[in-house]
Amino acid sequence: MHGWQTYRLEDFIPFTPEIYWRLLERINEAFWPLHVLAVAIGLTALLLALRGNQRIALALLAPAWLTSGILFHFTYYAELNWAAPWFGWGFIAEAALLLVLALFAGSSRTQGPSKGLSTGIATTVALVSLLGYPLIAATIGPGLSHAETYGLHPDPTAIATLGVLLMLLRGPSFWLASFIPILWCLIGSLTLIAIDATGALIPLAAVAIIAAASVARSIQSAARPHE
Structure with missing residues (x-):
């Protein structure tokens, strides 16, 4: 029992920070300028979500999960981490789920989201992820x-x-x-914490913000009929 107390988080990561940074660099070298297309699709999904086009917005999220699962986890990360193929299947499952949700959406176009706080939070979180991540790496991280x-x-x-x-x-x-x-954000943050990466808490912070906004919105919706 006492033996487990001697382990640290980094003991469960089967690679060094330098190897991980080199992995990211290899991916960026191999697939540039696919980055531009991927971000453009993400921004389109965000814009359509703001306009209330639920079906197409959900469908446009799926390719990102498919490419991340195949290109990142199966093709590259599997070289470093034995669990990467399991992560890859999880990403493919998420892509399939998003397509199913898109298929069974109530209509191709719904009323746009409310102009409340949760929409502002959601938009900010999505934009920080879509546009801010490269800037974080370039300014306070390991480099562009x-x-x-x-x-x-x-x-x-x-x-x-x-x-x-x-x-x-x-x-x-x-x-x-x-x-x-959410599960991946937890895994991602723990991995980055273990290799002492700048911005390691960003995925965890995003989960906390999104979860809190969703819970607050539910409480507000439940209380509204009694007002």
Whole structure:
């Protein structure tokens, strides 16, 4: 029993920080300028969500999960981490779930999201993920060549998805669609903490903000009929 107390978080990470940064650099070198297209699709999904086009916005999120699962987890991260293929299947499952939700959306166009606080929070979180991640790497992180990008790397993909889902979905459907993104954000933050990376708490902070906004919105909706 006492032996477990001697382990630290970094003991469970089977690679060094230098190897991880080199992995990000290799991905960026191999797939540039696919980054631009991926971010453009993410911004389109965000814009459509703001306009209330639930079906297409959800569908546009799916390719980012598919490419992150295949390109990042199966193709590269599997070289460093034995669990990467399991993560990859989780990302593919999320892509499939998003397509199913899009298929069974009530209509191709719904009333736009309310102009309340939750929509502002969701938009901010999504924009920080879509546009801010490369800037974080360039300014306070390991450098622009190691920047993580929506659609190719899992952390910004998960965070941006949570922002869009907060705008589009309510209740059980929101939590169902958000389960894998939330789980990955926890795994991603723990991994970055273990290698002492700048911005390691960003995915955890995004989860806390999105979850709090969703709970607050539910409480507000439940209280409204009694007003």
